[in-house]
Amino acid sequence: MFTRTDDKITATQAAVFLNNTVLGAGILTLPRGVSEAVKTPDSWLSVTLGGIIVMAVVTLMVKISQQFPGKTIFQYAGRIVGRVPGAVLCLLLVLYFLILAGFEIRSLAEVTLFFLLEGTPIWAIVLPFIWAGTYLVYGGINSIARVFQIVFPISIMILMICYALSFRLFDIDNLRPVLGNGIMPVIRGLKSTVLVYSGCEVILTLVAFMQKPGQAVKTMLIGIGIPVGLYLLTVVMVIGGLSIDSVITSTWPTIDLIRSFEISGFLFERMEFPLMVIWLMQMFCNFCSFFFQASLGLSQILKLKVHPVIYMLVPVIFISAMIPKTVNEVFSLGDFIGRMGLVLFLLLPVLLSIIWLIRTKGLKQHV
Amino acid sequence: MSYIPGWAVFGQAGIALLFPLLANILYKGLYSLVGSGRAVESPGTKNANPSKGQSASQAGVDPAPAPREFSGDYAADLSYIKSTIGRNSDLHFKEFTMTRVQRQAVLIFVDGMQDDRQLNLQILQYLMNEATAESLSAQGMSGPGLPFSQLSEASDLTLFNQSVLFGHAGLLVEGLPQGLLIEPPASTDRTLGEPVSEALLRGPRLGFSEVLSVNTSILRRQGFNDQLEMISYRAGTRIQRDIVLAYMKDIVNPELLKEVETRISKLDIDFLAESGYIEQLIEDNYLSPFQQVQNTERPDRVINALLEGRIAILLDGTPFALIVPVTFSMLLQSPEDYYERWLPSSLIRMLRFAATFMALMAPALYISFISFHPGLIPTELALSIIETRQNVPFPSVIEVLILEISIEILREAGIRLPKPVGPAMGIVGGLIIGDAAVNAGIVSPFLVIVVAVTAISSFSIPMYSAGLTLRLLRFVGMGFAAFLGMFGTILFFLLICSHLTRLKSFGVPYLTPVSPFRLSDWKDLFFRSPLSLMKRRPVMMKTQNSRRKS
Numbered sequence: 001m002f003t004r005t006d007d008k009i010t011a012t013q014a015a016v017f018l019n020n021t022v023l024g025a026g027i028l029t030l031p032r033g034v035s036e037a038v039k040t041p042d043s044w045l046s047v048t049l050g051g052i053i054v055m056a057v058v059t060l061m062v063k064i065s066q067q068f069p070g071k072t073i074f075q076y077a078g079r080i081v082g083r084v085p086g087a088v089l090c091l092l093l094v095l096y097f098l099i100l101a102g103f104e105i106r107s108l109a110e111v112t113l114f115f116l117l118e119g120t121p122i123w124a125i126v127l128p129f130i131w132a133g134t135y136l137v138y139g140g141i142n143s144i145a146r147v148f149q150i151v152f153p154i155s156i157m158i159l160m161i162c163y164a165l166s167f168r169l170f171d172i173d174n175l176r177p178v179l180g181n182g183i184m185p186v187i188r189g190l191k192s193t194v195l196v197y198s199g200c201e202v203i204l205t206l207v208a209f210m211q212k213p214g215q216a217v218k219t220m221l222i223g224i225g226i227p228v229g230l231y232l233l234t235v236v237m238v239i240g241g242l243s244i245d246s247v248i249t250s251t252w253p254t255i256d257l258i259r260s261f262e263i264s265g266f267l268f269e270r271m272e273f274p275l276m277v278i279w280l281m282q283m284f285c286n287f288c289s290f291f292f293q294a295s296l297g298l299s300q301i302l303k304l305k306v307h308p309v310i311y312m313l314v315p316v317i318f319i320s321a322m323i324p325k326t327v328n329e330v331f332s333l334g335d336f337i338g339r340m341g342l343v344l345f346l347l348l349p350v351l352l353s354i355i356w357l358i359r360t361k362g363l364k365q366h367v
Numbered sequence: 368m369s370y371i372p373g374w375a376v377f378g379q380a381g382i383a384l385l386f387p388l389l390a391n392i393l394y395k396g397l398y399s400l401v402g403s404g405r406a407v408e409s410p411g412t413k414n415a416n417p418s419k420g421q422s423a424s425q426a427g428v429d430p431a432p433a434p435r436e437f438s439g440d441y442a443a444d445l446s447y448i449k450s451t452i453g454r455n456s457d458l459h460f461k462e463f464t465m466t467r468v469q470r471q472a473v474l475i476f477v478d479g480m481q482d483d484r485q486l487n488l489q490i491l492q493y494l495m496n497e498a499t500a501e502s503l504s505a506q507g508m509s510g511p512g513l514p515f516s517q518l519s520e521a522s523d524l525t526l527f528n529q530s531v532l533f534g535h536a537g538l539l540v541e542g543l544p545q546g547l548l549i550e551p552p553a554s555t556d557r558t559l560g561e562p563v564s565e566a567l568l569r570g571p572r573l574g575f576s577e578v579l580s581v582n583t584s585i586l587r588r589q590g591f592n593d594q595l596e597m598i599s600y601r602a603g604t605r606i607q608r609d610i611v612l613a614y615m616k617d618i619v620n621p622e623l624l625k626e627v628e629t630r631i632s633k634l635d636i637d638f639l640a641e642s643g644y645i646e647q648l649i650e651d652n653y654l655s656p657f658q659q660v661q662n663t664e665r666p667d668r669v670i671n672a673l674l675e676g677r678i679a680i681l682l683d684g685t686p687f688a689l690i691v692p693v694t695f696s697m698l699l700q701s702p703e704d705y706y707e708r709w710l711p712s713s714l715i716r717m718l719r720f721a722a723t724f725m726a727l728m729a730p731a732l733y734i735s736f737i738s739f740h741p742g743l744i745p746t747e748l749a750l751s752i753i754e755t756r757q758n759v760p761f762p763s764v765i766e767v768l769i770l771e772i773s774i775e776i777l778r779e780a781g782i783r784l785p786k787p788v789g790p791a792m793g794i795v796g797g798l799i800i801g802d803a804a805v806n807a808g809i810v811s812p813f814l815v816i817v818v819a820v821t822a823i824s825s826f827s828i829p830m831y832s833a834g835l836t837l838r839l840l841r842f843v844g845m846g847f848a849a850f851l852g853m854f855g856t857i858l859f860f861l862l863i864c865s866h867l868t869r870l871k872s873f874g875v876p877y878l879t880p881v882s883p884f885r886l887s888d889w890k891d892l893f894f895r896s897p898l899s900l901m902k903r904r905p906v907m908m909k910t911q912n913s914r915r916k917s
Binding site for chain 2: 010012013112116117120123124125127128129130131132134135136139142143145146147149150151269270272273276277280281284311312314315316318319322323
């Protein structure tokens with residue numbers, strides 16, 4: 001085949017897709033979110049632990065998806081639990097993706113308003129961003145995956161440079177003592193780390209698009225491993241550089257860290273500008289991913305064509321981005337999303353897997 | 368979640384919905400409007416038939432009305448020819464009697480198209496005095512009976528007329544059922560010279576010319592090989608022209624070849640004035656600012672492309688050959704990269720990528736930094752720029768636009784300026800006006816640097832047409848930057864990425880090998896790796912034969 005007509009993505013693309021879906025708003029907010037809950041320098045332990053748990057979740061999601069090759073969750077959920085309950089579950093998932101997409105845009109708009117475009121009306125930032133995303137989502141999963149492939153190396157490179165340069169502020173004492181107050185703070189921090197990994201539900205549809213679904217476990221573990229590693233690095237560098245007290249009081253601790261040092265004799269004295277650039281691009285990827293998942297889900301549940309659904313969802317996402325009134329509401333929305341993600345996780349992969357296991361292994365039914 | 372946004376938000380949501388809908392309708396409308404000129408959309412048309420082999424006169428289906436057949440009656444055919452094309456004053460009818468067989472015959476030719484009058488005399492002498500009935504019989508014509516190197520039968524009178532007017536010498540003999548075409552046309556030709564649009568320091572100093580047969584022979588002369596295949600087509604509903612598809616038979620992907628053949632055979636236009644016509648009629652997306660077909664004057668470029676598994680399209684009457692498919696990175700490659708040693712070539716190529724970025728983004732970045740985020744650049748630099756801008760009464764967008772547009776005008780004028788005046792005008796336009804504009808306080812000196820670097824950067828792109836695209840997009844980027852600063856610039860970049868990932872050239876994604884990621888093709892992307900490492904042909908072309916060396 002010279003011209004490919006099937007909508008499949010390679011393993012690399014799938015891994016990058018997952019990475020760019022998960023890596024996003026958390027880069028800027030995670031250190032504060034975790035530290036507020038943990039209140040000791042042990043945040044990095046929470047992030048690591050959360051990462052390990054998420055990896056297990058990812059494996060479970062891939063395993064259940066692999067039982068239905070070429071089918072997304074929106075198609076196979078109905079086959080496991082029956083059509084109506086399946087549709088309800090999937091609509092919940094779509095709602096979750098919509099809220100997430102709105103949340104991503106809103107946090108992007110807040111950061112842009114704060115750092116780049118003070119005094120600009122918020123819709124002037126949100127609207128062009130949604131439109132650009134619509135254009136990309138309209139192109140289907142292949143276009144999205146390809147854009148991710150372009151953005152991914154740029155973000156990783158600049159992020160690494162930023163952290164490498166901030167190493168001069170790094171003080172290991174800021175991370176001590178380890179487990180000074182016992183293990184409990186770490187457990188409490190787990191809840192807020194869930195938010196940053198929210199979005200890994202895209203796996204439930206992503207596996208269906210893979211050319212070789214057999215490699216999915218490895219691919220997805222790599223795909224989630226990169227953001228886990230980067231988030232860990234972020235937390236370590238930010239808390240190590242700023243100390244736990246200033247992290248808790250700062251709204252966007254990572255930017256504060258990058259702003260707090262200057263490199264003289266370089267084109268940009270501060271790395272804040274490149275960081276903002278890649279973060280914006282990363283948010284674009286995040287948003288497009290959720291937007292795509294939501295439109296895909298809705299079109300598959302309601303058996304509609306995907307393009308009208310995309311248009312239909314544009315105003316929905318816009319409203320969902322405008323619902324929080326203040327930055328603080330945005331953050332509480334974030335917490336809400338974290339809890340919702342947890343519920344969804346219990347409902348979707350876990351419940352589905354259990355029912356599927358019972359039906360196939362226990363009742364010997366053919367699902 | 369208790370907060371319900373006000374009506375304003377819902378209104379904005381409506382706008383959010385309307386804009387992409389309208390954009391889509393506009394796009395689709397434009398697409399079908401532009402596309403209505405293309406035969407791809409209208410499958411009923413069939414104006415060009417493939418004709419295997421170079422002998423062009425056998426080819427072709429004529430435009431309506433239906434071709435007139437030879438009646439077989441000498442007098443009737445001759446009077447028909449005279450009545451249709453006889454009014455042309457440069458057309459000569461030389462009637463004579465073949466003495467040996469006692470038949471009437473007429474030789475019809477156009478002034479100045481036959482290379483040698485001596486030859487004409489010889490032909491005439493032969494026909495009048497020596498030709499026998501036997502040599503004019505059916506076997507004799509195909510066999511060695513007639514002493515002409517090129518001889519063919521015209522299938523009908525219309526084709527006969529067209530061929531005669533194109534420069535063939537036509538022969539009509541009493542008693543023969545069909546007219547004969549002897550002696551191909553030999554029109555005047557310019558001497559081969561160095562390609563003007565793609566000059567190189569190192570490399571062959573040979574460019575294509577306007578004559579198709581010369582161009583194909585240049586390609587053949589690149590080396591001994593029996594796999595280079597050239598297939599000729601004819602297209603044009605009013606004036607037909609020859610098109611040649613060239614490819615390596617054992618390398619090219621057959622599906623790609625079929626796709627190109629289909630698109631070529633569906634060309635529907637009355638006259639192909641230049642290969643740009645073909646380019647615009649066969650490209651995948653004609654609303655994209657990016658070209659999806661490469662054009663070149665250089666035979667070495669064409670032959671290398673053929674070896675990569677790509678296909679060249681040559682048109683009679685233009686020195687520009689087309690190469691399909693093309694990807695973005697190929698537009699930034701120059702043949703010189705391969706002629707010079709790999710280390711400097713790689714560096715120069717990366718420089719070119721940087722220049723492309725600058726040519727696209729520099730003014731947009733200037734606007735967003737100066738107007739929106741002076742805090743993001745080093746303080747001293749920001750201070751000195753702002754100091755120089757104190758006398759400038761315009762916002763930075765207007766300032767940039769003034770200078771950019773003047774540069775573009777200068778560039779456009781520079782092409783048309785007579786050669787002796789050109790450099791002088793360049794100096795006057797560039798240096799004096801630039802300096803005066805700074806002194807007059809219309810623009811800041813820093814901006815002059817930015818714009819000059821941008822202009823120079825866009826010239827460092829080896830393909831002129833790719834430079835045009837960037838020139839166009841630069842202004843779009845400036846618009847984005849003017850409205851939303853850095854945010855807009857990033858959005859612009861993402862939009863271009865989104866567009867490029869959706870774009871395809873004959874089925875090959877435009878951004879290969881960056882995405883879809885093909886690691887083995889990276890050896891010829893930002894780097895030009897040593898020749899000894901380039902063992903395989905590009906994967907993206909899905910060639911039949913992948914090894915370049917044993």
